[in-house]
Amino acid sequence: MNDGIIWLTFFVLSVFVGIEVISKVSSTLHTPLMSGANAIHGIILLGAIIVTGTTDNTVAVIVGLVAIVLASVNMVGGFVVTDRMLQMFSQKKKPLKKEADA
Amino acid sequence: MNDGIIWLTFFVLSVFVGIEVISKVSSTLHTPLMSGANAIHGIILLGAIIVTGTTDNTVAVIVGLVAIVLASVNMVGGFVVTDRMLQMFSQKKKPLKKEADA
């Protein structure tokens, strides 16, 4: 099977998953959702690690390390800040957000 | 990339799409949805055509033709019957089903 097609298929399917999975979110959760998604694309850290670890060119290594720092700020910071936000929604509130959700 | 993994990935992503895409259907539409989905798996017709058209063993051809007949009954019949059902939901009714949906 053609390589490009495979990647295209992954892409297309993921697009549908991405849209459908959040299609019924309530405005209350927009910010946490945004920042959670934001944290997820911090996974570029994985890419940064791979390229940095597999190059020998000094400049490249330095740039790579910068990328790693930035990426891990994105990833770690993102998840932590999201969790902090979500903590705020106490037990008490859940039912409201539920109905807001429905 | 490992071939099996590719197919597995297609499968996993499709599972999510399949579930998410219908997750908010109202009971009013259960039957049409069921029969529409039913028609979609009639696509096995495609498979039946390919295997029948690429074999030379007579028995196989006969069995293949049977498969083609069955599959096209599934596919064509399924889409037609679904359409008939959906026709019944007149303009007038739409708003109700909408609210039922929401």
Place this chain on the structure above:
Amino acid sequence: MAVPTWAQLLYLLCGVCFILALKGLSGPKTARRGNLLGAAAAVVACVLPFLYLDLDHVGLILVAIVVGTIGGVIGAQKVQMTQMPQMVALFNGVGGGAAALVALLELNEHLSHGDDPNWFVWAATAFTIAVGAISFAGSIITFAKLQELMTSRPVVFPGLPILFGASLIATVVLSVLLVLEPSMWIGIVLGLVGLLVGVLLVLPVGGADVPIVISLLNAFTGLTVAAGGYVLSNTLLLIAGTLVGASGTFLTLLMARGMGRSVTNVLFGALKGGSTLGGGEASDRPVKSAGPEDVAIMLNYAERVIIVPGYGLAVAQAQHTLRELVDVLIERGIEVDYAIHPVAGRMPGHMNVLLAEAQVPYEQLKEMDDINGDFKDADVVLVVGANDVVNPAAKTTPGAPIYGMPILNADEGKQVIFMKRSMRPGFAGIENELLFEPNTTLLFGDAKDSMGKLLNAVKAL
């Protein structure tokens, strides 16, 4: 047979269309468009192999397609709304059968070319054969039940659980054998055992649960097609099959919840002896019955009337007359609503379809949850050809086949009127205590003509 890139792209496009079709089908506004989109994609997909493969037997293939198409169209056109479920079951069954045959053929191809793909391909082949056969046989039995070619009651005989278990084990063993040393014979036997499993799976299911089973078998077929897609390494089959498999499974759970049943309970309830069933014969206990005139008076002096339509309304095709009656009552300033039970009739949404056909304005149709609170304020509850959906046994009698199904609280009405032909029970085959309540009146006769009589009587007042 390497697939050219352009064809692969088109296959992918068809897959996307199927996704959009499903998405459309799950919304009322878009349902019809969705279905047509799916159909278009399916046609395109089936044309492709003629373009990029030089197929043999093209003539025969086309003939077979035409035959199947004609069959499908005729069936789809002829079937009445009340028979939709069995039609869906039938179509689903043949699809499963086709998948099983395709897998057998592919098995044969591999063997004759002496090529041995990795074990996973054999496993997928075994899965397709077995589950395809199960889905085929199961659907046929379901069809027979709904079409009343056989009793719609659970069929349970002493040895059944053991036999079922045995055949299940056999299926697994044969599948493993097929993986270890593939041979045509094992494949064929596997298919036959699959058929047996399918029959035994559905026999003990009570008719009331049949829609759930149809949906489940539908999901099965979807998964078979997906596995077939892997065997033929065709992405479209895999994606389409998986879509149907996943959404079908999900839909099954939704429906089961809607009917207050758990899927395992539906399938194995009877085996576990869980659902003991009434004989379904007419009871001869005394009831209060009345003529159209008396009922007309009750309606005429009511302020709030709730109509509970059921399967009987559908078979009698009394929806148009009913609608006239309601119009008259409304003219006279009486507040009238229809209470729609999600599983009233023989398929989900059956009543909506029926009353839509009769052009009943949608504001008058109330979903169960919205109206269940209002019954206590209703002066008259008019139950037209419905029974199980108002049967208090669903709340009161554990072990009743419909126990746990949410019902319409018709029993809370000040006056309850049943329009039915006899004292025979409903689909679930159990007596309905509500018929014997002091505030219940029966108006015997076929829904259509007693409805006609009732209408005239009301007009006469």
Place this chain on the structure above:
Amino acid sequence: MAVPTWAQLLYLLCGVCFILALKGLSGPKTARRGNLLGAAAAVVACVLPFLYLDLDHVGLILVAIVVGTIGGVIGAQKVQMTQMPQMVALFNGVGGGAAALVALLELNEHLSHGDDPNWFVWAATAFTIAVGAISFAGSIITFAKLQELMTSRPVVFPGLPILFGASLIATVVLSVLLVLEPSMWIGIVLGLVGLLVGVLLVLPVGGADVPIVISLLNAFTGLTVAAGGYVLSNTLLLIAGTLVGASGTFLTLLMARGMGRSVTNVLFGALKGGSTLGGGEASDRPVKSAGPEDVAIMLNYAERVIIVPGYGLAVAQAQHTLRELVDVLIERGIEVDYAIHPVAGRMPGHMNVLLAEAQVPYEQLKEMDDINGDFKDADVVLVVGANDVVNPAAKTTPGAPIYGMPILNADEGKQVIFMKRSMRPGFAGIENELLFEPNTTLLFGDAKDSMGKLLNAVKAL
């Protein structure tokens, strides 16, 4: 660097976890669990390459990770709720920057090994560099605006549209060049031009629309990561990136609708000169102001009170005192609700978070659509540190930066009380006519202490 099967499986598993994480995040019950699941998956994924590749510079890499982690955690812990949006913007920006750098490095790898993959890989590389840079620069500007390191008003200068257009074209041209004959220099220049585009894209956006822009840039970064995944042929990056890209785009549209704006309008409104803005300086028109005692009396003799909380409540941290006040009023048999505007404060759901923190029982929090009908029956509407969300200009003044945003109908209340420190306008920087209405009273002062005074005054009655 072929990835072993077990690692590929784990990558796929992480992808599934990301899907479930997003799914969880979109439901209130499951949000927190979802987020943690995502975090776990991310960690696992980042450990994998250490296991199946023998990486060089492991020490340095680990140090870099630690540095970044510490930075992220500190930032995330220190930030106040009111500054969340800029924090998210910042994190998003660095992510985009990282993606761009990764793409540059990969470009360098390909060139130094002199291998030439198919043109599509080069295209994806160009995309990653350009969009990553745009997202980086745009997010930084957004951060500056929200952090008030620069004006939050749209910044428009004469040449801007032309300059923007030019830089856009330059980006496209450079990308094409990169595909035709890849070189490090083109890549770097492309990145720089991307930065310019990012700046020019966000400068003209009004602060009120900033959350929409953050969400959009978030989607951009997602797509960049996806493209990066293709370049590195890493499925997980592709899937995760695409997920975020798709859901982010969808979320952006949802939010825009929620704020009554179209995305194009948000981005290019100011360019088109669409949204002319008020100076934002304090007005000196006469208003009716009162002391806590007078307001206390109004509240005390009201039967129905609606509270409209806004950004000011958040900065003053007056939510706890407010809650006490409401409790007292309710004890006295007064019906009190909070009217929550979806974009009150500085991020969607800001008020819900704030009042949740103050343990306000959820029954008292009413969504905009549910309560907008009740304002006409309210004897007193108490607007605490809110302004734009009750500014009638959103309905009446086409061209106002908030025009079209659905607002709370506070103006329909019999009495309206504003608690704010000055006559300065709200976030959107435009005057609020409601302040000058005859039935409006102002209670000047920092929300926290005037709320305290008000509370005592009410208790005193």
